[in-house]
Every structure is written in C-alpha cells, then in structure tokens.
Amino acid sequence: MGVATSGIADGPITILVDDDAxxxxxxxxxxxxxxxxxxxxxxxxxxxxxxxPDRPGCLVLDVRMPGLSGLDLQHVLATKGILxxxxxxxxxxxxxxxxxxxxAGAVDFLTKPVRDQTFLDAVSTAIANDVARRAASTVSRKxxxxxxxLTPREREVLRLVVSGATNKQIASDLGISEITVKLHRSNMMKKMNARSISHLFNVWQSLPVDSR
Structure with missing residues (x-):
C-alpha cells in the first residue's frame, strides 16, 4: 500500500486500486x-x-485485477454499506x-490511457458527490x-401536516379539538426547528423512511 499526503488531514482523498504499480x-x-x-x-x-480514513473522497478502481475485479469490489463495498x-x-x-x-452507481467509466484533465474532472465530480452525500447524511442525523x-401525538400531527391536511381535518382524524391541534402543531414546529411548512416538509423528506 502506498500513501501520499498533501498535509490536509481532513481534505479530500482518492483511494486507488490497481494491480499495475x-x-x-x-x-x-x-x-x-x-x-x-x-x-x-x-x-x-x-x-x-x-x-x-473517514474523509470525503472517491475510489478509483481498475476493472480487471487478479482476485476481486473492480466490478466485484464495487458489489462487496455496496453490501458493506460503503458509499x-x-x-x-x-x-x-x-x-x-x-x-x-x-x-450500480459508478460516477464514471474511463478507458486507459485517459487524459489527465478527463481523469481529474471525473475525480472532482466524485468527490463533490461524496461531500454532498456526507452533508445530507449529517442533516438527516440531526x-x-x-x-x-416529539411526543407520539406530535408525530401524528407532523405526518398529517406534511400530507397537506388542515387543522380541521387533523382534528377530525385524531378526534381532538382544533385548539388542541394548534397546540400540538406549534410545539412540533418548535421542536423540529421548522421555520415554515415548506421547511418542515424538507425536514420530513430528509428523515429515513424507517424512522418515520
């Protein structure tokens, strides 16, 4: 294995896998x-x-290698949740x-010999994708x-609000008064740090489906 650094410990990194030194x-x-x-x-x-290292970056894989091919490695990494x-x-x-x-999600498929700029453009795009993915993941976790x-009732109100239901419809669906709906809705918006319904919808969309 070879490692080269530019001195930026948390900057982007490209991981190369090729049997040709x-x-x-x-x-x-x-x-x-x-x-x-x-x-x-x-x-x-x-x-x-x-x-x-846990840093933004990309993988550059040779397709044909002894043992695992690049395509095989792509599949193994996906099963391990390495994105x-x-x-x-x-x-x-x-x-x-x-x-x-x-x-299977590759950013690019380049044929050797590849022009320097073509290669750098592909790597830059891949790194930008990883930076965006990591940022979205951070927002989602937050x-x-x-x-x-949220309380169970506030979660119910949230689901109905993002589905487009009015306070009156929510009150009817949940069997509570509109005043109570407004109270739950206000508390829910504050807890979710939602500035508006459109912002709340974006927050909702960022949540993993299995956590809703």
Missing amino acids: TVRDALEELLNSVGIDTMSFSSGQELLDAKL TPIVFLTGHGDIAMGVQAMK NVALYET
Missing part, C-alpha cells in the same frame, strides 16, 4: 499535484483489509461492463434527533 504511481503524482491526498492498493482484498463514489479505469472495457458499473424529541 506504474499506473498507481502516475495517478498518485497527478492527484497530489492538485492537492488531493491519495492512498493506493494493489488489489481489492488489500483495500478491504485496510482501515480507511464512497467510484470511478472505474480499464484498459479492456466494453459497453456491457460500463453499463453494469454505471447502473433531524432524526429532533424528530425523536
């Missing part, structure tokens, strides 16, 4: 030249055995492989914590 070295040099840290592995199993965006590099790619990789402060 010459390719790994060249890509590391290119990425480090634009300030992107790198880690490199010669096989998929080596990657799986390693402790990876780091993937860019594939191949010297022997075909349309079917590219379609399979993209359907909103789940807020949701868990």
Whole structure:
C-alpha cells in the first residue's frame, strides 16, 4: 500500500486500486499535484483489509485485477454499506461492463490511457458527490434527533401536516379539538426547528423512511 499526503488531514482523498504499480504511481503524482491526498492498493482484498480514513473522497478502481475485479469490489463495498463514489479505469472495457458499473452507481467509466484533465474532472465530480452525500447524511442525523424529541401525538400531527391536511381535518382524524391541534402543531414546529411548512416538509423528506 502506498500513501501520499498533501498535509490536509481532513481534505479530500482518492483511494486507488490497481494491480499495475506504474499506473498507481502516475495517478498518485497527478492527484497530489492538485492537492488531493491519495492512498493506493494493489488489489481489492488489500483495500478491504485496510482501515480507511473517514474523509470525503472517491475510489478509483481498475476493472480487471487478479482476485476481486473492480466490478466485484464495487458489489462487496455496496453490501458493506460503503458509499464512497467510484470511478472505474480499464484498459479492456466494453459497453456491457460500463453499463453494469454505471447502473450500480459508478460516477464514471474511463478507458486507459485517459487524459489527465478527463481523469481529474471525473475525480472532482466524485468527490463533490461524496461531500454532498456526507452533508445530507449529517442533516438527516440531526433531524432524526429532533424528530425523536416529539411526543407520539406530535408525530401524528407532523405526518398529517406534511400530507397537506388542515387543522380541521387533523382534528377530525385524531378526534381532538382544533385548539388542541394548534397546540400540538406549534410545539412540533418548535421542536423540529421548522421555520415554515415548506421547511418542515424538507425536514420530513430528509428523515429515513424507517424512522418515520
């Protein structure tokens, strides 16, 4: 395994997996030249055995390698819940492989030799995707914590509010007075830090389905 750093401990990192040391070295040099840290592995199993840093970034996988192929590794990572965006590099790619990789969520499927700028653009897109994913995950966790402060009745009111029900309809559905609905609704909005109904709807949408 090779590790190169730009000195930014929490900056983006690109993890390279390729059995060709010459390719790994060249890509590391290119990425480090634009300030992107790198880690490199010669096989998929080596990657799986390693402790990876919890930083925004992407994976660059060779398609054909001894042992686990890049496509196999993509599948294994997905089953482990590792959602780091993937860019594939191949010297022997075909349309079917590219379609399979993209359907499974790859950001790009590039054929060697690849132009430096094309490669950097793909990596930049993948890193941006990971930054956005991590930000959304942080927001979701925060909103789940807020949701868990609601009483069972406030949760019922929340579900009905985001479904578009009026206070009168909510009162009828729950068998309570409109005044009581307004009280629960006010408390719920405060606990969820919701500034408006549209904001509340966005908060609701960020909650994992199984936590609602």
